[in-house]
Amino acid sequence: MRPSLADWIELRFGVEIEFVGGCPEGVALLPGWIMSLDERQIDDTGAESGSELKPPPIQWADRGQIREMLARLRETGACVNWNCGLHVHVGLEPWGQQAIPRFIEAALLYQDAMRELLNTGEARLPFCPPFTREMYDRFVAAPGSDALCRKGRPQSHRCGINLAAWYDIGTVEIRYANGSLDYDEAINTVELCLRFVAAIGAGRRLSSDPRRLAIELGAPVGGYPPPKLAPQWYRERMWLEDALVPILAPLARSLVPDGEILYILPRPEGILAAIEDADGRLFKHLLRPTSAGWEAVRPLQERS
Structure with a gap:
């Protein structure tokens, strides 16, 4: 395709727009806007908090809606922390599915520059893993959403430049930005993503240097949401997960066919393992160590 x-x-x-705190249920929404009350974030105490707010498909001329909704969130006491992100979906209608290989190549070429330009926080990196050459080869051999799914916790199909979103809602999702309720930071991020997608759609070759990339796109070279350091307890939790997930993975797959562990949490009677199946359904099981190894105690909760 040309x-x-x-x-x-x-x-x-x-x-x-991910956030913590505030009163998500009480925010008055502009027409078409959605508050995803089931999309909770982790606050600084470790509790589930906040929500995720998103508009209907809009254009640059409608960006005032973002200013208004961010103001309404802040009025309720909402804020962002190290766990929150700002994900931009850009529609690929002008190019369609035939352009997906071009965008995959762009992901391989420019994902590091986009991540560095947006200064993705350490705690956010597991939620935007890199696209790989192996994924590209899989797509060439068998085009489709399965080829664009990256295995591995915590969100296997969502790379930093997430082209699997095309098969879900006709977009490319760029996930690198840290969370923000500041309008200027949010709109700078949106502008960068729009200019980047338009340039790739046009077949432009760009610099892989972050600053040069922004200049070539005509996008801001700064003013993006800054990273926030996760508290020590959360970093220790991630280190523990990194050590335990490979050990628990075989047991998880025996409990949930083709299952992947999304996260684990300590419980007084053992370890809670949240396991996602191939269809995205989440199953929670209580596990505990024994002298002979780990065993499943009982299922705790199932969420579709």
Whole structure:
């Protein structure tokens, strides 16, 4: 497919705004906006908190809606922490499915530059893993969403430049930005993503240096959401998970066919393992160590 030009300000986009605190249920929403009350974040105490707010597909001319909704969130006491992200979905309507290989190649070429430009926080990195050459080869051999799914916790199919989103909602999702309720930081991020997608759609070759990339795109070279350091207890939890997940993975697969451990949490009677199956359903099991190894005690909860 030949590259085609599209004005970045005409592209449709959405932005997922993750936050903690506040009163998600009490926020008055503009028409079409959605508060995903089941999408909770982790606050500084380790409790589930906040939510995820997102607009309907909008264009650059509609960006005032983002300013208004961010103000409404802040009025309820909402804020962001190290666990929150700002994910931008950009519609690929001008190019369609035939352009997906071009965007995959762009992910391989520019994902490091985009991650560095957006200064992704350490705690956010597991939620935006890199696209790999092996994934590209799988797609060439058998095009489809399965080839774009990266195995491994915590969110296997969502790379930093997530092209699996095309098969879900017709977009590419760029997940590198840290969370923010500041309008300027949020809109700078949106502008960068729109300009980047338009440039790739047009077949442009860009610099892999972060600053040069921004300049070539005409996007801001700074002013993006800054990273926030996760508390010590959370980093220790991640270190423990990294050590335990390979040990518990065989047991998890025996409990949930093709299951992957998304996270583990300590419980007084053992370890809670949240295991996702191939269809994205989440199963929670209580596990405990014995002298002969780990065993499953009982299922705790199932969530689709």
